[in-house]
Amino acid sequence: MKHFLLVRHGLIDYNTQALNEDGRDFALTLTKLVKLYPIECIITDEEERCVDTIKPLSTSLKIDPILLSKMDFSNAVDVLNRAPSATTSIICYRIESVNPLLEVLKLPIFTPETRDSAYEFIWSIHLGGNGGVAEHKQIPTGFRKPQ
Numbered sequence: 030m031k032h033f034l035l036v037r038h039g040l041i042d043y044n045t046q047a048l049n050e051d052g053r054d055f056a057l058t059l060t061k062l063v064k065l066y067p068i069e070c071i072i073t074d075e076e077e078r079c080v081d082t083i084k085p086l087s088t089s090l091k092i093d094p095i096l097l098s099k100m101d102f103s104n105a106v107d108v109l110n111r112a113p114s115a116t117t118s119i120i121c122y123r124i125e126s127v128n129p130l131l132e133v134l135k136l137p138i139f140t141p142e143t144r145d146s147a148y149e150f151i152w153s154i155h156l157g158g159n160g161g162v163a164e165h166k167q168i169p170t171g172f173r174k175p176q
Contacts, residue, residue: 033118034063035127035152038078040174048081055148055172056082060089062151062170063119070118072097072105074126083121094121103129134162145174 036059039052048056059082071087071094073079080096087094095108105120122130124147128138134154139147150167157163 031116031118031156032066033120033154033156034066034068034168035120035122035130035154036063036082037127037147038074038076038082038121038123040148040172041078046076046078048078051172051175052078052082055170056085058171059083060086062168066117066119068092068117068119071095071121072108072118073121074099074102074123076123076126079121079123083119086119097126099123099126102126103133105130136162136165149173 039048039055041047041052042049063086068086068090069092071083071090071092073083073094073096075096075098080094083094097105097108102122120127120130124139124144131138136152136154137143148170149172150169153166153168154162155164
């Protein structure tokens, strides 16, 4: 059974689209949040905010991330299935790229009303033998978007 963690990029400065101070703190905290998971594969949206969010974890684990474009992102599960040694993987996303993946997995997509809540948790998802979701839960991050 494959296991992966879905994590939204850290909070950003909306003028520059780069991680703000809270976003950089989240990137550093992410390594601690997922330390109990034997991560063997890192996949991230190619957007700078996603790459910067995953960089401390990637550096700590000495794993080069697989970069995906928004167009390719819905194939992230296929990428995981082609990485036979990776039993636990982490995927860093932006809302615009993750909804197609959530649809494939038959999980609720983010809407304008729910998108900001994505900062508050990491999805932990176990895939069954048929590639469908066997189990999923939310791991609190301790972060939330300021109102």
